[in-house]
Amino acid sequence: MLQVSYIRDxxxxxxxxxxxKNFKQPDLVDEVIQLDDKRRQTQTSFDNASAEVNAxxxxxxxxxxxxxxxxxxxxxxxxxxxxxxxxxxGEQLTGIEDDLQQKLVLLPNLPHSSVxxxxxxEENEVVLExxxxxxxxxxxxxHWELAAKYKLIDxxxxxxxxxxxxxxxxxxxxxLQRALINFFIxxxxxxxxxxxxxxxxxxxxxxxxxxxxPDKEGQMYFVTEDNLYLIPTAEVPxxxxxxxxxxxxxxxxxxxxxHTPCFxxxxxxxxxxxxxxxxxxxxDKVEIVQVVNPETSYDVxxxxxxxxxxxxxxxxxxxxxxxxxxxxxxxxSALTYDMETWSAAQQRWLEVSSVSNFETFQxxxxxxxxRNAEGKTQLAHTLNGxxxxxxxIVATLLENNQTExxxxxxxxxxxxxxxxxxx
RNA sequence: GGAGAGGUGUCUGAGUGGUCGAAAGAGCACGCCUGGAAAGUGUGUAUACGCCAAAAGUGUAUCGAGGGUUCGAAUCCCUCCCUCUCCGCCA
Numbered sequence: 001m002l003q004v005s006y007i008r009d010x011x012x013x014x015x016x017x018x019x020x021k022n023f024k025q026p027d028l029v030d031e032v033i034q035l036d037d038k039r040r041q042t043q044t045s046f047d048n049a050s051a052e053v054n055a056x057x058x059x060x061x062x063x064x065x066x067x068x069x070x071x072x073x074x075x076x077x078x079x080x081x082x083x084x085x086x087x088x089x090g091e092q093l094t095g096i097e098d099d100l101q102q103k104l105v106l107l108p109n110l111p112h113s114s115v116x117x118x119x120x121x122e123e124n125e126v127v128l129e130x131x132x133x134x135x136x137x138x139x140x141x142x143h144w145e146l147a148a149k150y151k152l153i154d155x156x157x158x159x160x161x162x163x164x165x166x167x168x169x170x171x172x173x174x175x176l177q178r179a180l181i182n183f184f185i186x187x188x189x190x191x192x193x194x195x196x197x198x199x200x201x202x203x204x205x206x207x208x209x210x211x212x213x214p215d216k217e218g219q220m221y222f223v224t225e226d227n228l229y230l231i232p233t234a235e236v237p238x239x240x241x242x243x244x245x246x247x248x249x250x251x252x253x254x255x256x257x258x259h260t261p262c263f264x265x266x267x268x269x270x271x272x273x274x275x276x277x278x279x280x281x282x283x284d285k286v287e288i289v290q291v292v293n294p295e296t297s298y299d300v301x302x303x304x305x306x307x308x309x310x311x312x313x314x315x316x317x318x319x320x321x322x323x324x325x326x327x328x329x330x331x332x333s334a335l336t337y338d339m340e341t342w343s344a345a346q347q348r349w350l351e352v353s354s355v356s357n358f359e360t361f362q363x364x365x366x367x368x369x370x371r372n373a374e375g376k377t378q379l380a381h382t383l384n385g386x387x388x389x390x391x392x393i394v395a396t397l398l399e400n401n402q403t404e405x406x407x408x409x410x411x412x413x414x415x416x417x418x419x420x421x422x423x
Numbered sequence: 424g425g426a427g428a429g430g431u432g433u434c435u436g437a438g439u440g441g442u443c444g445a446a447a448g449a450g451c452a453c454g455c456c457u458g459g460a461a462a463g464u465g466u467g468u469a470u471a472c473g474c475c476a477a478a479a480g481u482g483u484a485u486c487g488a489g490g491g492u493u494c495g496a497a498u499c500c501c502u503c504c505c506u507c508u509c510c511g512c513c514a
Contacts (some may be wrong), residue, residue: 040472041473043472043473043474044482046483046484047474047483047484048473048474050483051483053494053495054482054483056494056495057441057493057494058495059494061442061494061495073494075494076494076495077494079495080493082494083494246469367470377470
């Protein structure tokens with residue numbers, strides 16, 4: 001959520017930045033400013049009226065104590081007449097605040113100055129490409145066929161017990177999952193992230209804090225009986241650990257990592273391009289999250305990007321890094337890098353990670369602050385990234401490493417899988 | 424699921440209608456003391472919003488949330504949420 005004070009002081013710039021994101025309702029900006037003007041006026045009236053009544057109440061207290069009953073009664077009458085006025089002003093004020101809030105949550109985060117303008121994924125900027133694109137023989141199989149051939153994943157069983165998009169991993173497929181999770185967590189810890197294990201369901205306040213609500217409730221599974229959402233990413237519980245927290249400056253940066261399953265409804269996105277592991281309702285992911293001093297957040301973003309890249313390098317996967325254009329960026333992000341690996345059998349890039357700086361967009365909702373050098377509270381910056389999401393990594397590993405003998409397990413994973421070949 | 428207790432500042436914890444943004448202690452920060460430290464001692468120590476060019480200052484709100492009674496509510500009443508304890512059930 002953008003800060004009203006910022007919008008008020010930087011109207012032109014806000015409009016300019018929103019245009020980069022192709023934001024469709026720029027009028028909201030002025031509506032917010034107007035509502036804020038009204039809010040402040042009303043608050044001043046309310047405060048002044050309350051101050052009068054408070055003073056009268058105090059006076060009555062004194063008069064009562066000194067036994068001046070009659071005089072106290074006359075003040076009571078005066079105070080009573082002000083009451084309706086205060087009540088009305090108070091109702092006006094909360095009404096305005098609600099309106100303001102409602103409009104405010106519709107405004108997306110402002111993109112960083114380096115974000116390219118653009119509407120569609122094709123306009124994302126390729127920052128770099130790394131790793132040789134493997135040339136597979138003509139009879140190379142896509143991962144869903146490999147998964148069947150080597151009995152690694154049983155999609156049909158998943159359909160039976162739950163439904164489409166909930167695969168069952170079997171044999172070395174299950175082992176590979178666990179190996180990747182442990183590898184990713186170990187790498188994150190080496191990079192200074194502290195592991196946390198968090199709930200997989202969150203309440204509404206948490207959903208709001210990281211920006212999933214009220215915007216994207218359709219994407220999350222909702223447990224109606226208990227009013228809880230299944231997490232679409234560990235970002236939600238991990239970042240919300242710091243909701244309503246004021247940190248000391250020397251507690252920054254906070255670096256957490258965690259593995260969780262992620263649940264996404266992915267409503268309306270069925271089709272050939274989501275075959276196999278390409279898009280699932282449930283998948284595993286290791287997430288890295290940081291809470292940092294605003295001065296350092298863009299350096300941190302680069303570090304996080306490099307961390308994700310190092311994982312892909314160690315796994316020997318060819319990848320590219322994209323700087324998302326305004327139109328393809330998420331609602332909450334100021335700058336996002338997507339990492340994609342080349343899926344050799346499908347002949348396409350698959351997104352395996354997304355690393356974002358949210359600046360104060362989340363922390364403003366979370367009330368996540370720190371005490372700065374002047375001793376004042378200031379909103380921290382939050383960032384997160386997948387490091388990494390499993391299914392598409394599994395997909396490319398299987399596809400890219402297939403040989404006539406079987407599938408070669410990357411060297412770095414062997415200590416975790418305890419086997420070198422899937423055959 | 425049944426029965427009970429309770430939600431106060433960073434924490435412990437007092438506070439049953441006015442002098443309460445809130446005692447006391449702990450913690451923390453700064454100062455004094457000390458060769459240095461501990462102990463001791465002094466001071467300070469919530470957040471948000473408004474007014475003000477800004478600092479200073481000042482006003483308002485906030486004692487789980489919302490509503491009510493009252494001139495006045497942490498304190499009384501109602502509704503909701505949450506936590507804890509015991510019993511039951513169970514990994």
